[in-house]
Amino acid sequence: MHAPARFSLPGISGWQPFTKGPHSELFRAPTSKPILAKVIRPRSQPRDTLRKYVNAQARREWRSAFRLQDAGLEAPRVHGWAVSISPFAPYESILFMEEIEGFKTSLRFIRESENAADRRLFFDDLAADMARLHGHGLIHKDGHFGNIGWGSGDQLIWIDNDIRFANTPAKLEKGFLHMRQMLERTARNDVHAEEWRYFDQRLRMQLERWPKARALGATLR
Incomplete structure (x- = not known):
């Protein structure tokens, strides 16, 4: 898990399915400021399974959010990211970010x-x-x-x-x-x-x- 020390991850029992796309699924933790977990599945094998250890999609999105914000553009606030260690895991990586109201x-x-x-x-x-x-x-x-x-x-x-x-x-x-x-x-x-x-x-x-x-x-x- 790559995240600032101040970020506290909600317990696993609190997450609820939110939306689902072709290559990812969002789960929502109904905290005081709702947090979304984007679970990302591999799109191309074996490329994504090998690449995730050095440049996973969650890491790219994490880095991109800061690049956009530094340029003065709006992007959801990101809290942290992680990679599945096992090469046989059904997901590649996971990104934790804020929920945007009315999105x-x-x-x-x-x-x-x-x-x-x-x-x-x-x-x-x-x-x-x-x-x-x-x-x-x-x-x-x-x-x-x-x-x-x-x-x-x-x-x-x-x-x-x-x-x-x-x-x-x-x-x-x-x-x-x-x-x-x-x-x-x-x-x-x-x-x-x-x-x-x-x-x-x-x-x-x-x-x-x-x-x-x-x-x-x-x-x-």
Whole structure:
């Protein structure tokens, strides 16, 4: 278990199933400030079973949360992480983090919201965050609408994060274009063409604020 000494792990009997995804499952401990445990299963064998001892997904998400917060972006507060010792365990690693009140994925927000002003506000915020991310020389390996949340305070929250440093302008551009393509793929039928044009326009404007990322604006259609 890798966690600050001040973190006290709730007893195992208090955890309750919360949500389940294709590669992970969340359990919730109803403490005064609810804690979520993300149990992560291997996606690819034997890769994940071998890699978990040096770079498990929970460790990558733990590290990524701090990188995002250092860049001024919102991510759930993480409390600790652990790796299953046995190579035959059904899960790879586990991440302990705070529960975000009123959380929904941005994909769900887009599909449910019909208010044009609210949708524009969302795309304004997404453009600002995406520019800030790349302006700090960071890339998201899995940056799509399902991994960008929308909290009860109408703010973006980045989840399931795999944040890397781009060591060269070419790697930064590649990561930027990959994220832009992933966004479009995950919401192909949910975002109108004029909204994509608006988003790209706002994104170009935001990229101008960041010297490291300024050139990325020219890559947008």
